[in-house]
Amino acid sequence: MNDGIFTVMFYLAAIIAVTAAWGVIYCKNLVHSALFLALCFIAVAGLYALLNADFLAAVQIMVYAGTVVILIVLGIMMTRRVSMDRSNVMEKSSILGAAVVSLLLLVCLLLIFLNVSFVDSAVNDIQDTVGALAQLLLTHYVLAFEIAAVLLLSAMIGAIVLAKGADEK
Amino acid sequence: MEQFALTHAWLIPLVPAAAFAIIGLFLQNFHKLSAAIAILAITFGFVMSLGIAGAVFNLGITVDAPFVQRIEWIKIAGLQFDMGVIIDPLSVLMLLVVTLVSLLVQIYSVGYMKGDKGFGRFFSYMSLFSASMLGLNISINFVQMYVFWELVGLCSYLLIGFYYYRIPAREAAKKAFITTRIGDFGLLIGILLLQMLFGTVDFIQLRQVIPVYLMANGAGVLTIIGILLFMGPIGKSGQFPLHVWLPDAMEGPAPVSALIHAATMVVAGVYLVARAYFLFASLPILMNIIAWIGAFTAFFGASIAFSQHAIKRILAYSTISQLGYMMLALGVGSLTASMFHLMTHAFFKSLLFLCAGAVMHAVNEEADIFKMGGLRRKMPVVFVTMTIGVLAISGLPPFSGFFSKDAILAAAAHVSMPLYLIGIVTAFMTAFYMARLLFLVFFGESRQKEVHKVSRFMQLPLIVLAALAVVSGLGGYVYNFGDWVRFGPPVVEHMDWLLASTSTLLSLLAFVLAWNIYGSKRWSSDIIAKKLGIIYTITFNKYYIDEFYALLCRIFIDGIGKIMYFIDLYIIDGTVNAVSALVLLFSKLLSKFQTGQVQRYAAVFVCGVVILLLCTIMYLDKVNGVLAAGGAF
């Protein structure tokens, strides 16, 4: 891929992602926040595509932007019946503390990232990512793959039991 | 059978211990069953002991070549204790005496304790006591012995306080426990010093090491250790000045007094000295101390028994006196005489206690002998057996006491005249106060209208013990007791006819005297008491030793207590309270952080992450170095 296009695309996706993330925090309406979250996920999917992870980009859109956000919106709908205005306000008293903590972390991370000199000359550009991924998943990572499947199953059962409520009689 | 008994001697204490557990845990309310189990267990012990005795005779096990079994008990670097079984004539004698007396006393208790709420509890304690006493007898080292020694003390405590709802019983139990503890403390220190000095507390090993040590270093340190060790027997065997608990221990039921505070437990101290005789016998100063304490205790106990009124108290002081005899014998170097007297005393003193129990049972728990009288017709069995007991303890031939006491007096006469004189005077006094007891209780006019019958369970042991009180002395004399139970070369018993006839004559004289005062009332006892005046008052009040101790306690312990109380209240409590207040303050402060708000926790968590990252930043150069070297992250 052309370097120029890569740069432009990166900045575009990055700006959208950061703005959307900020929108998630900033919006006072919970549903708007959820929509911004979806936007952010899509922008991140774009970044994945830039990083030669086209399969992951698709998964990102399907799982996050599709399922997760939809689930969350559904959840919001089920628990909130009055007006959505001011459903997602920030707690005034904790803004200062939260900002300090977050900024501290950010500064630390930036200090590290800017001072570490990564060797990033070589670029990993395997063309058939789906094939390569499948190869890895079903050979080297097959145990983790199975465990992930079990995890999903148990999460499903756990979610059902939790949502249904334990039989208290 | 003999071989089996010999190699399974460890079962003897174990089976009564199991009986204790079973009764204590499950059968407290099943009276007949619990008694049956306890008696069965001790019968087993008796049969095993007989088997072991047979083995000892047939296999030629002597005190010089004991049969020892041992297993490793505790082992850490530089410290090893074994547990095991030592079988020699000495321990076999103890096993036989303990199991036999225990068996008889337990049979007696079936009748005596009938209808008592604590029947099951009583038998479980009795089993535990038998187990610990038997364990003590076969101990192969001081530590094992100390464990059982304390267990025996615990049983004594439990059984003295058996009627725990009665305040005197509780007090007596505490007194016994604490008083013996003073002696046990010395014993423990002595054992520790032995371990430090020799690196072992095993009897067999010590026996080999000590002569070598004495040759090299002299007796100085060892004498101190010996004195400390001897403090245990002083407490346990009721020697002066720690005898005060024994008379009070009579608050327990009569069978307990018979078994524990006359026949078996109190002789544990004598047994300890006998078991470690290789140590004591090599220290002349210590031997002198033992002999004099024994002689003094013998005289002292007898003089108090002179003027007491309560039947069991008289017997208790008599026990103190007789234990003094045993110590005297040990002190003058005659282990044989001591153990011989231990055996005969176990029989006739438990007999006397059981008779006293039967008498008190019959007359509604009346204890004052001056309020009894004329019981001779009403309870003939008890009368006859008790008479035998009294004759035995008074040392009249051919009863057992004659032989054993004579052996002691002969041994004392060989060593020191003063000791012999004290012994013979004590013998006279013993005969006198026992005769006094006998005449007051069984002769004279009857003061009791109703007399309860003595059940068969109670009569049988009396008869058996009376028979033993008659024959055990003669048997021991004829069959050369000294060949088996001895220290050093075999002892051949020579009856010293001069000494024997002197003591016999004195005893007879005492009987005549007692008859004139208490039997026929020719001379009034009150007038004599008045004439004796201050002496009578002093002995009646047991030389005011209890009062003296109480005063000592008041001055020292209360004084120290007051100081300690002050320190405790203001300094220690103050510190503790201050610390706790401080902790409370901090915890209140800290609990403010526990807001229950997850997000605040998350913020703290992130702060932690930030600190970790700061650490990483400090080592960034290193990270870059690794990366430059081509290390993948």
Place this chain on the structure above:
Amino acid sequence: MTVGMTHFLILSALLFCIGLYGLLVKRNLFSILMCIELMLNAVNINFAAFNYFLPMPDLSGQVMMIFSITVAAAEVAVGLALIFRIYHDFATVNIDKINNMKG
């Protein structure tokens, strides 16, 4: 300046800190859940960037992303179920009201 790994890392740090900020200031449970998702995504970006820029022969980084997404999905499911439960028991989704563990 060409876009390199550092750019992606900085972007992910930004997203992560925004998510963290949201996590700390919001009181609505759904909102908190969304912020957690944001942070997870920021981490995933790192995986993708490392896999792309570092000299790595295969797609292990992307496999990690798959697992990460799996875990995130499971977490959303359980998290939502928990929120329903809390709503059922406390009749609120405001985390301030749920402080039974307060010391």
